[in-house]
Amino acid sequence: xxxxxxxxxxxxxxxxxxxxxxxxxxxxxxxxxxxxxxxxxxxxxxxxxxxxxxxxxxxxxxxxxxxxxxxxxxxxxxxxxxxxxxxxxxxxxxxxxxxxxxxxxxxxxxxxxxxxxxxxxxxxxxxxxxxxxxxxxxxxxxxxxxxxxxxxxxxxxxxxxxxxxxxxxxxxxxxxxxxxxxxxxxxxxxxxxxxxxxxxxxxxxxxxxxxxxxxxxxxxxxxxxxxxxxxxxxxxxxxxxxxxxxxxxxxxxxxxxxxxxxxxxxxxxxxxxxxxxxxxxxxxxxxxxxxxxxxxxxxxxxxxxxxxxxxxxxxxxxxxxxxxxxxxxxxxxxxxxxxxxxxxxxxxxxxxxxxxxxxxxxxxxxxxxxxxxxxx
Numbered sequence: 034x035x036x037x038x039x040x041x042x043x044x045x046x047x048x049x050x051x052x053x054x055x056x057x058x059x060x061x062x063x064x065x066x067x068x069x070x071x072x073x074x075x076x077x078x079x080x081x082x083x084x085x086x087x088x089x090x091x092x093x094x095x096x097x098x099x100x101x102x103x104x105x106x107x108x109x110x111x112x113x114x115x116x117x118x119x120x121x122x123x124x125x126x127x128x129x130x131x132x133x134x135x136x137x138x139x140x141x142x143x144x145x146x147x148x149x150x151x152x153x154x155x156x157x158x159x160x161x162x163x164x165x166x167x168x169x170x171x172x173x174x175x176x177x178x179x180x181x182x183x184x185x186x187x188x189x190x191x192x193x194x195x196x197x198x199x200x201x202x203x204x205x206x207x208x209x210x211x212x213x214x215x216x217x218x219x220x221x222x223x224x225x226x227x228x229x230x231x232x233x234x235x236x237x238x239x240x241x242x243x244x245x246x247x248x249x250x251x252x253x254x255x256x257x258x259x260x261x262x263x264x265x266x267x268x269x270x271x272x273x274x275x276x277x278x279x280x281x282x283x284x285x286x287x288x289x290x291x292x293x294x295x296x297x298x299x300x301x302x303x304x305x306x307x308x309x310x311x312x313x314x315x316x317x318x319x320x321x322x323x324x325x326x327x328x329x330x331x332x333x334x335x336x337x338x339x340x341x342x343x344x345x346x347x348x349x350x351x352x353x354x355x356x357x358x359x360x361x362x363x364x365x366x367x368x369x370x371x372x373x374x375x376x377x378x379x380x381x382x383x384x385x386x387x388x389x390x391x392x393x394x395x396x397x398x399x400x401x402x403x404x405x406x407x408x409x
Contacts, residue, residue, distance in 0.1 A: 139159055213388075214300050231288075
């Protein structure tokens with residue numbers, strides 16, 4: 034039996050967009066679909082994509098002023114003008130994908146405007162959906178031809194309605210899709226044993242991100258190790274240089290410092306974490322919200338990180354810090370004052386929307402089945 038197909042468009046600018054694409058693909062596969070994931074821009078312009086991805090990562094470490102100017106400068110542009118500008122990007126490759134796979138619908142987890150324009154011009158009866166992967170909506174995400182938007186919060190929905198005149202019926206507050214394992218119970222005793230962590234002391238986790246771009250990690254670690262009675266877990270992601278830099282600390286503090294590179298089962302570490310220090314990437318903080326882990330968001334870059342941090346702070350789910358000293362003060366306060374930690378967990382609970390991928394898949398499949406029945 035031939036399985037129906039769905040096309041998921043994404044990009045490798047940070048790890049969040051592709052993570053969401055993979056989660057949606059897994060859900061659709063379980064529902065009998067054959068999902069096709071395409072990095073449309075990367076496949077269309079591989080050399081340009083490689084260069085711009087590198088610049089994107091560096092902007093989080095060195096180019097804050099430029100990124101702030103770009104993000105908030107383009108944020109003032111009219112969404113229709115941006116859509117017109119980007120409508121031709123990747124169209125040839127997109128046409129190939131549609132011709133080959135004949136998808137029932139197209140889902141974008143990255144702001145690409147070529148899909149709705151091409152589908153309308155070619156008069157395909159293929160609905161296009163967009164999943165916004167942050168707690169804010171830059172005009173790049175907006176296109177008048179998109180059939181349905183799936184957003185993280187009511188605040189994002191309100192922004193689309195008020196700032197971009199998107200009808201409320203075309204917006205679903207779905208939450209951001211994350212892997213189902215973040216919404217399942219884990220065996221806590223087994224996790225403590227697996228990572229050689231004592232259940233008798235509180236755990237602070239420093240997450241440097243998939244690319245290890247969190248700043249001042251060694252300074253934060255030293256300050257916490259010297260002045261806190263908690264255990265410290267530091268995850269370096271793919272940053273081998275940072276891992277090597279921190280390795281001597283495992284010898285100096287063998288009982289209270291655990292160092293890891295990339296951790297596949299990061300939900301296990303989050304499940305035993307009492308306080309998480311991290312960058313406010315949309316996926317990471319959504320995963321933390323699912324497990325109710327109090328958050329210290331360190332030096333958010335102006336743009337979507339700053340907007341994500343603002344949303345979580347407004348909900349009482351996090352604090353934001355720009356210095357090592359202030360970060361350590363926040364850690365001490367969260368660990369020592371149970372009321373503070375409890376308030377943050379309540380805030381995290383209000384943010385989290387469970388089974389987001391299922392909700393989006395349900396909507397997409399139901400619309401396809403309904404359209405199919407009407408056309409018979």
